[in-house]
Amino acid sequence: MSTIEVRNLTKAFGDVRALDDVSFTIEDGEFAVLLGQSGAGKSTLLRCLNGLTQPTSGEIRINDEPVTGPRDDVAMIFQQHYVLGQLSAYGNALTGALNRTSFFNSLVGWHSRPDKMEALKALETVGLLDEANQQTGSMSGGQQQRVGIARALVQQPNLLLADEPVASLDPASAETVMGYIRSAAGERNLSTLASLHQVNLAREFGERFLALRDGELVFDGYREDLTVDVIDRIYGDVQTEDIREGTEATA
Known part of the structure; x- marks a missing residue:
């Protein structure tokens, strides 16, 4: 808060x-x-x-x-979704944890269990848990924006901004x-x-x-x-x- x-x-x-x-x-x-x-x-x-x-x-x-x-x-949701189309919804959501993950660990896909659970929880919050493994590039614009919301939530912000x-x-x-x-x-x-x-x-x-x-x-x-x-x-x-x-x- x-x-x-x-x-x-x-x-x-x-x-x-x-x-x-x-x-x-x-x-x-x-x-x-x-x-x-x-x-x-x-x-x-x-x-x-x-x-x-x-x-x-x-x-x-x-x-x-x-x-x-x-x-x-402070987390930001942008007008343009800025998702990584080659990654899954889950992979995109996990990028919200980069502030808690070293560059090397992020590069090789190593994330802590709490961060993985946070990504799944965020996808559930935006109604995309069943699509967690779907490549984001194949999603609709609305779904991509929901992935962007999940990514912002994984950041664990106190302030949420949306432009x-x-x-x-x-x-x-x-x-x-x-x-x-x-x-x-x-x-x-x-x-x-x-x-x-x-x-x-x-x-x-x-x-x-x-x-x-x-x-x-x-x-x-x-x-x-x-x-x-x-x-x-x-x-x-x-x-x-x-x-x-x-x-x-x-x-």
């Missing part, structure tokens, strides 16, 4: 501020969804949280420890994958921040909502507060009919 504190976070790329004085706190075990149009700063925020991008100013603290670089207790994890999936697969992310986070009491474009999915699976526009935090609230007017403020002129319909259907 982790408490995440973001204080006055700013990230500038030249004259462009991708993040502009952003502050919020995510409590232990909270499942938060990050909203915003393309270019709003969502990916930059997630990369700062996992230590891959250093902010220009401000700070991030996890359990009161400053984030100064990548951390083993548009269902953007490349059809609606049915997207709902399935979000269901597995939500249930996995709940089972392990993981503090979670997932960026999503689909507001209907966000409302279905999110508890807490943060929204960025032009690098600024323009909304911080809960499902009942995420009204059509708020969606208009977040997305403005680029709002699509899908976003509007999804919000009204679940209001």
Whole structure:
């Protein structure tokens, strides 16, 4: 479990501020969804949280420890699955244990029994235990993303981040994958921040909502507060009919 504190976070790329004085706190075990149009700063925020991008100013603290670089207790689920197609689902899940395995042992396939059990448990969590030995390259996009979730869980994180994890999936697969992310986070009491474009999915699976526009935090609230007017403020002129319909259907 982790408490995440973001204080006055700013990230500038030249004259462009991708993040502009952003502050919020995510409590232990909270499942938060990050909203915003393309270019709003969502990916930059997630990369700062996992230590891959250093902010220009401000700070991030996890359990009161400053984030100064990548951390083993922060796991990321990416939009692109980044699975190794020649490996099985089980082999891919085991790569999440690389932070606990020497390079040589990993190279020759030597893993501890606890790590092997953790990989099987993670595959069971995402509904792929029966497909553990299937080559990942032959799996559907939704299954590959579930393997990516399992890999993140094997890392044994305290904080789980997801950057548009269902953007490349059809609606049915997207709902399935979000269901597995939500249930996995709940089972392990993981503090979670997932960026999503689909507001209907966000409302279905999110508890807490943060929204960025032009690098600024323009909304911080809960499902009942995420009204059509708020969606208009977040997305403005680029709002699509899908976003509007999804919000009204679940209001």
